[in-house]
Amino acid sequence: MEHLTKRYGSLLALDDLTFHVAPGELFGFVGSNGAGKSTTMRIILGVLAADSGRVLLGDEPLDFSARRRIGYMPEERGLYPKMKVGAQLQFLAALHGMTPAAARASARAWTERLGIDERFDDNVADLSLGNQQRVQLAAALVHDPAVLVLDEPFSGLDPVAVDVMSDVLTEKAAQGVPTIFSSHQLDLVQRICHRVGIIASGRMRALGTVDELRSRNGSTLTVRGDQSPGWAQGLPHVSETSYEPGCTRLRLADGADDQLILTTALAQGAVHEFARTTPDLTELFREVVSA
Template sequence: MNAPLIVDGLHKRYGDLIALRDMTFHVAPGEIFGFVGSNGAGKSTTMRIILGVLAPDAGRVLIGEDVIDLDLRRRIGYMPEERGLYPKMKVGEQLTFLARLHGMETAEAAESARRWADRLGVGSRFDDDVADLSLGNQQRVQLAAALVHDPDVLVLDEPFSGLDPVAVDVMSDVLKEKAAEGIPVIFSSHQLDLVQRICDRVGIIARGEMRALGTVEDLRTRSGLTLEVSGPRTDTAWADHLPGVRDVEYGETTRLLIDPQLADDQQILAAALEHGPVHRFATSAPSLTELFREVVSA
């Protein structure tokens, strides 16, 4: 199908509480979109509206040009934050059953269930009850349930919660593989280092509103880069009037906040060398975690 997931102007209110206000973004085919925010920010509400579990007060959700109806919902792979598995049902039977609910024939569903159980490292537990699995393995089965029907869109709510590092790597690889097939992938997570590592774009929400949206690189550099310079004398304000320098903190290591579009690093280096030898000259951008704190606190 390879169509974008479009979230257009969602509003949702519970009494006096505004859960979502004009929530708007899209996830392109082949894109991994990180959806991050504090607890209660509106992530799960947005995802439940995408799935049709909740109805918005205003706005719409589309896949391509089509408003999501029952048939399109069957083409979405959804992983809820709270595990939605039947604990007394065997892993293989459960995955096959869920694939059948999404329209697969029995033989095709059983084959897909076995393939995804093996791919996610729970093939040896195929005939065990879900209740007998560790929480991490239950999480793997939950992801298999989202993938077993070969969906056109993936919507995953905290898919990495409770996983060990090996399982995180496996799940990350699966999301990248599905994106490479042209599937839009959206997931929420509090593990911002992971979001920074694997996502193409990120949306940061707070109090039901989208506060920052863009590529990881664009978001990290939107307030400028930090340039650290060690060596030059600090008794003169040698960097104050250089183009693209927004702020300077002089010290043993002088820190400059620079606009990467306007600042010339060679000009800054030349100015520094006029005031002494330079032992360190390096730029850095804030991490996604630092940006998240800034956006949410604002």
């Protein structure tokens, strides 16, 4: 995605958005509602046209033929409710160019893999929302796509289904398939993604591996003991974020010497806890979005 810009009237939905997803990479695309995630995905698929910028697959602009190689899962699900699960998957596979025999075999394989093979001959409308979600994922995978673009694929799934879907995405990544997906389940994004992009107001505000993002603002040190307020003042690469009797929390930048901090704390009084932690993705997301 190179310099994508999109306006809806006076609303700037995407503002010079640039990022890439590498082969075999699980890329978590996260942001608040209305941040621009779905607009970006619709531009990738050609559902929307960007006002400026371009989308490339490798070094080539995406055209109709290339888009047939993408597995897409829209946020607004696109299944036919009065059509049987198996027939629907075979129909969608055929639209991507598969032969009838290959489409049937793939539909069977994916319904078994996702635990809905017993509902193969049931209408989609008769399935629970969670099982409909599994069918929707099968629809994105049935034609053996070269790229996956999934908008909120984990929404509405129970924990077992989340594990199944996570395993499927990890397997596709191991096969070299670049995958971009959006999700509000940041603990899941943190667990399975190779890289993460945080978008806010149409701009990419943070981009990198989970470890890079979590360490970009330093780590937090919690010191519980008998220290007085301001005891860490003047220590290099250290700033006090909060103090209450018996507990001080410090923000550590690169270069902070935790042994010097411990020595200083002990000079002030007993130390009962000395714990260093790195902010998780949820904390970072709140910081980025609020900023």
